[in-house]
Amino acid sequence: MKKERLFYLDFIRTIATISILLTHFNAIYIFSYPEQSDKAVITSRVFGLYIGDFGVSLFFIISGAALMYIYGEKMDLKTFYYKRFKSIFPMFWLAYFFAFLYYFFINKSIPAGIPKRNFLLTIFGFDGYLSSLGVHVPNFYILGEWFLGAIILLYLIFPLLRIGVKKYPVLSALIVGIIYIVCSSICSGGLTKSCIIFNRIPEMIFGMYFIEYYNKVNVKVAIISLLICIINSFVDFPFNSTIQTTYVGIAAFMLLVYISTHLNNSMLIKFCEKISKYSYAVFLVHHILIQEITKSYDMSTISRTNSYVLFILCCVVIGFFAKILFSIDYYISKEITK
Numbered sequence: 001m002k003k004e005r006l007f008y009l010d011f012i013r014t015i016a017t018i019s020i021l022l023t024h025f026n027a028i029y030i031f032s033y034p035e036q037s038d039k040a041v042i043t044s045r046v047f048g049l050y051i052g053d054f055g056v057s058l059f060f061i062i063s064g065a066a067l068m069y070i071y072g073e074k075m076d077l078k079t080f081y082y083k084r085f086k087s088i089f090p091m092f093w094l095a096y097f098f099a100f101l102y103y104f105f106i107n108k109s110i111p112a113g114i115p116k117r118n119f120l121l122t123i124f125g126f127d128g129y130l131s132s133l134g135v136h137v138p139n140f141y142i143l144g145e146w147f148l149g150a151i152i153l154l155y156l157i158f159p160l161l162r163i164g165v166k167k168y169p170v171l172s173a174l175i176v177g178i179i180y181i182v183c184s185s186i187c188s189g190g191l192t193k194s195c196i197i198f199n200r201i202p203e204m205i206f207g208m209y210f211i212e213y214y215n216k217v218n219v220k221v222a223i224i225s226l227l228i229c230i231i232n233s234f235v236d237f238p239f240n241s242t243i244q245t246t247y248v249g250i251a252a253f254m255l256l257v258y259i260s261t262h263l264n265n266s267m268l269i270k271f272c273e274k275i276s277k278y279s280y281a282v283f284l285v286h287h288i289l290i291q292e293i294t295k296s297y298d299m300s301t302i303s304r305t306n307s308y309v310l311f312i313l314c315c316v317v318i319g320f321f322a323k324i325l326f327s328i329d330y331y332i333s334k335e336i337t338k
Helices: 007-032 034-039 051-071 077-107 116-123 127-132 145-167 169-186 190-195 201-214 219-234 241-260 266-294 304-337
Strands: none
Touching: 007 034, 007 051, 007 241, 007 266, 007 304, 034 304, 051 145, 051 201, 051 241, 077 145, 077 266, 077 304, 116 127, 127 145, 127 190, 145 169, 145 201, 145 266, 169 201, 169 241, 190 241, 201 241, 219 241, 266 304
């Protein structure tokens, strides 16, 4: 029996998706033209966190919550892994195929000097992840980014985490906490540290605990969560960014769950359902499209108003191609199933 959709998961996934779009658009100013950082669309920081860290943290939490919601009562391993495979790889391979052909057309050749066997890293979705970890293996990385490899690893260990959450909740939380503290303390390197899988398990497992034991947020918890977010926005704590990302991400998730319970607008609900439906396709195409679209503009001199219009243009184009990618993937999947 198909379960009812949880609006707060769609709502938070929508916010996370928009955060990631803002991240890669604003990154052009932050990293290439820092003197133009005031032209960043809306903001580049949320509750004291880099907006990319904020969005990714929400994605990990809702991934754990969504899986626990679906497989909390019963789970067949074969079915679970088949569905995860089907939800990730076919669309990723399709997107990569089109991106590969596009870059071949632009560059007139495939990347040279890379062992063809290393294409297996791309096939399994780990080329971007290894690159972000600082593993210098020549590869054919084009899209997917480090998040894809990280979420694949989390999906692989989800059945084990599920057993821990359901049968040994206290012990599991203790073990995950200890590993997290040790790993976040001894590992160094900004992005590398945030990409390490052991530093992301607490976010995913929190979403699982939330579904299994709470599934709602009262006003007291919402106020505490809001205070955590506000304080972190103004106080420069001595914690490293990984720890801040974890507790702010969790607090923001709780706050957004509470806010969602007071949003009964049917148009908003449908909008969030649509964004959730195409969020993975958006993730796959957005980075390349933002790069290619913004190449046609002088980002060092563009006005703030034009920057906002350009971002809207990017979103429209991303939405268009994401829908096409989703539709092709759906059609192929349907035909194969037949």
